[in-house]
Amino acid sequence: MTADAAEILQALDPDQREIAQALRGPVSVLAGAGTGKTRAITHRIAYGVRMGVYDPQRVLAVTFTRKAAGELQGRLRELGADGVRARTFHGAALAQLSHFWPQFVGGDAPQLLPGKVAAISQTVESLGMRLSGETLRDIAAEIEWRKVSMLSLDTYAQQLDQRPALAGVTPEKLIDIQERYTKLLEERRQIDFEDVLVLLSGMLEVEPRAALQVREQYRFFTVDEFQDVSPLQRHVLKLWLGARDDLCVVGDASQTIYSFAGASSSFLLRFGAEYPNAREFRLERNYRSTPPIVVSANRLMREKPGALQLSPMREGGDVVPQFEWFQTEQDEARAVAQAIAQARTRGVPASDIAVLYRTNAQSARIEEALTSQGVPTRVHGAQRFYDRADVRRAILLIRGQAKAGDDRPLFQVVSDMLRVVGWSAKPPEGAAERERWEALNSILSLADEMPPGTTIVQFSEELLARQRAQHEPKMEAVTLSAVHASKGLEWPHVHVVGLSEGIFPISHAQSEHDIEEERRLAYVAFTRARDTLLLSGFASAARVARQPSRFVGEAGVRP
Numbered sequence: 375m376t377a378d379a380a381e382i383l384q385a386l387d388p389d390q391r392e393i394a395q396a397l398r399g400p401v402s403v404l405a406g407a408g409t410g411k412t413r414a415i416t417h418r419i420a421y422g423v424r425m426g427v428y429d430p431q432r433v434l435a436v437t438f439t440r441k442a443a444g445e446l447q448g449r450l451r452e453l454g455a456d457g458v459r460a461r462t463f464h465g466a467a468l469a470q471l472s473h474f475w476p477q478f479v480g481g482d483a484p485q486l487l488p489g490k491v492a493a494i495s496q497t498v499e500s501l502g503m504r505l506s507g508e509t510l511r512d513i514a515a516e517i518e519w520r521k522v523s524m525l526s527l528d529t530y531a532q533q534l535d536q537r538p539a540l541a542g543v544t545p546e547k548l549i550d551i552q553e554r555y556t557k558l559l560e561e562r563r564q565i566d567f568e569d570v571l572v573l574l575s576g577m578l579e580v581e582p583r584a585a586l587q588v589r590e591q592y593r594f595f596t597v598d599e600f601q602d603v604s605p606l607q608r609h610v611l612k613l614w615l616g617a618r619d620d621l622c623v624v625g626d627a628s629q630t631i632y633s634f635a636g637a638s639s640s641f642l643l644r645f646g647a648e649y650p651n652a653r654e655f656r657l658e659r660n661y662r663s664t665p666p667i668v669v670s671a672n673r674l675m676r677e678k679p680g681a682l683q684l685s686p687m688r689e690g691g692d693v694v695p696q697f698e699w700f701q702t703e704q705d706e707a708r709a710v711a712q713a714i715a716q717a718r719t720r721g722v723p724a725s726d727i728a729v730l731y732r733t734n735a736q737s738a739r740i741e742e743a744l745t746s747q748g749v750p751t752r753v754h755g756a757q758r759f760y761d762r763a764d765v766r767r768a769i770l771l772i773r774g775q776a777k778a779g780d781d782r783p784l785f786q787v788v789s790d791m792l793r794v795v796g797w798s799a800k801p802p803e804g805a806a807e808r809e810r811w812e813a814l815n816s817i818l819s820l821a822d823e824m825p826p827g828t829t830i831v832q833f834s835e836e837l838l839a840r841q842r843a844q845h846e847p848k849m850e851a852v853t854l855s856a857v858h859a860s861k862g863l864e865w866p867h868v869h870v871v872g873l874s875e876g877i878f879p880i881s882h883a884q885s886e887h888d889i890e891e892e893r894r895l896a897y898v899a900f901t902r903a904r905d906t907l908l909l910s911g912f913a914s915a916a917r918v919a920r921q922p923s924r925f926v927g928e929a930g931v932r933p
């Protein structure tokens with residue numbers, strides 16, 4: 375074993391190490407929240423590459439969001455596994471579809487529809503109907519669900535009585551709309567997001583040469599968050615694999631939060647039945663959170679199917695999770711903002727704090743309350759860091775300056791470039807302006823953290839590599855995020871707000887199945903916290919009297 379390979383293993387605990395060394399064949403890893411599953415799979419890939427078992431060009435790591443793919447790519451790069459691709463299912467499939475289309479169909483691949491709602495709206499109008507924006511989005515969700523569940527329109531029509539009813543749309547009309555939507559896209563030579571996987575799987579099934587090319591390109595597969603895989607994604611994965619079985623899947627059934635969109639943890643839990651020679655591992659040592667937080671998380675999931683029992687590895691942590699109950703949402707927002715402002719005066723960095731909520735509509739009130747306390751915020755998922763116009767301009771300027779050559783100290787060069795796009799030493803007032811400033815300032819902080827003597831050319835290359843990997847620099851702001859978007863992330867201090875019945879769990883979650891999905895969402899939220907977890911809720915909203923969320927009591931958290 376080379377010294378480097380030994381070093382990779384040294385960063386792991388005995389369970390993680392076993393996973394890293396299981397380099398061939400089907401492997402499933404059931405990993406609880408905060409147990410280092412990302413660490414285990416990135417180290418496994420890096421170890422495989424270092425040992426010469428994997429050709430990095432032939433390794434594909436698949437995730438569900440571009441953000442997660444970026445995170446994975448960044449971590450692989452740090453471990454020296456350059457060349458390995460971390461992609462989303464969609465990204466990998468789109469690249470393949472665009473590559474094969476000219477060869478096997480001819481001409482360019484159809485254009486990708488930026489979003490479904492406009493096309494659905496046009497379809498609905500052609501039927502002489504008028505529907506609210508919300509119903510149009512619900513129809514889009516139905517189309518997505520049908521496609522990721524791999525149902526033809528006929529089969530879907532037979533199952534419609536089991537689907538949620540849509541306001542003002544009869545089952546017949548819903549089918550009619552979907553038929554016309556399909557036709558409209560065909561006429562325009564456009565495809566939607568799910569069609570990318572649908573078309574690719576069709577192509578790999580009928581064109582053995584295409585399947586062969588993909589299989590030649592990729593030999594070793596790892597899928598993160600496998601509990602959220604849909605039947606369509608799993609089908610594409612099987613086509614990528616062919617008769618081979620070098621597949622490692624990692625996930626946590628307790629963090630299945632996309633079943634409303636067609637995901638199913640059964641593929642993770644039944645992996646052993648599908649691959650009888652699979653090796654199954656478990657990760658249950660939680661490194662993230664203090665023992666009281668782990669105890670609450672375990673209680674919330676007690677005896678739920680597929681739930682793992684986390685054991686806390688951290689010591690100390692006598693701050694138990696707390697619950698505060700307020701009269702109104704405004705009172706809650708004000709109190710949370712005050713607590714955060716006080717924490718900052720005690721020296722807690724804003725980037726160490728997150729406020730999580732059930733729906734995006736809740737962010738505005740918290741943002742306002744924090745801004746009025748002078749606390750910088752960033753709304754997670756609103757816009758990707760490298761898509762910000764200012765950030766793009768700043769990177770372009772830095773690249774230009776690197777090309778032109780500039781021998782001055784890095785900090786000086788970068789701050790000069792940032793000034794051109796509107797950065798100044800003093801942060802501005804106002805939430806949006808402040809967020810813009812924080813984004814630019816994070817580039818300066820990154821320059822500041824580079825090793826002494828780093829040149830503008832090296833810095834520009836670092837920025838480019840980070841941009842490619844969607845590896846964002848840290849912004850000095852409190853993160854505001856919907857729980858769904860917080861998956862995979864962690865913060866020292868987490869506030870979960872709106873823990874009132876009807877809000878979290880959300881009012882339309884009525885069946886046991888839906889409530890269980892809400893519980894898993896609460897589990898994801900609670901397990902993001904490292905040191906402190908503060909829960910809160912409010913009694914009245916829109917003249918409705920509410921009770922504290924059942925999840926608070928079930929996690930054993932008291933006021």
Ligand SMILES: Nc1ncnc2c1ncn2[C@@H]1O[C@H](COP(=O)(O)OP(=O)(O)OP(=O)(O)O)[C@@H](O)[C@H]1O
Binds near residue numbers: 408626
């Ligand atoms: N062997 C280890 N020793 C020390 N710390 C570890 C170890 N493994 C993981 N950690 C730490 O535990 C935390 C969680 O790790 P990671 O981000 O890999 O988690 P995860 O299992 O992917 O989390 P989740 O599923 O909750 O998103 C991180 O802070 C990581 O540094």
